[in-house]
Amino acid sequence: MRRAVAQARPTGASQLPFSQRDALRARYEALWGEGVAANPRSPPPSGELDGAPRRRGRRKQSPARNLLDRLWTDEDEALLFLDDFAVPFDNNQAERDLRMVKVPQTIGGTFRSPSGAQAFCRLRSLLSTWRKQGRSALDALETLFAGQPLTLQLDT
Numbered sequence: 001m002r003r004a005v006a007q008a009r010p011t012g013a014s015q016l017p018f019s020q021r022d023a024l025r026a027r028y029e030a031l032w033g034e035g036v037a038a039n040p041r042s043p044p045p046s047g048e049l050d051g052a053p054r055r056r057g058r059r060k061q062s063p064a065r066n067l068l069d070r071l072w073t074d075e076d077e078a079l080l081f082l083d084d085f086a087v088p089f090d091n092n093q094a095e096r097d098l099r100m101v102k103v104p105q106t107i108g109g110t111f112r113s114p115s116g117a118q119a120f121c122r123l124r125s126l127l128s129t130w131r132k133q134g135r136s137a138l139d140a141l142e143t144l145f146a147g148q149p150l151t152l153q154l155d156t
Helices: 002-011 018-038 063-073 092-108 114-132 137-145
Strands: none
Touching (some): 018 063, 114 137
């Protein structure tokens, strides 16, 4: 799926053709079915079958089964990158952006004040946005510390 999107993107398309998308979705569902067959739901505890009172709550499942359930219920969201090329295949960038917030907390234990945390988050957000726009983070910092207003390129 990722390769198909990567091959279609340079042609100027914004989504895969319906026939190709439907074929990929059918393959996704077939592979999902194989996963379900390989990871069946766990059987109920033996006491429940003998007439003992049923335990409350959801039955514990394996991590693989939990993933399969999530991939089924959120199939449209998981495959949104096929219908809209603006949606990335993975969320690595979001994780990278969040990771930088965790570093000062891990090293220093926490931020010294709420205003310090807010300033840090604003600066990291600005630098991340500039990098995503292909602009230099150093230019952003120089502009910021020179007291000049920063302008972001907004998609309209």
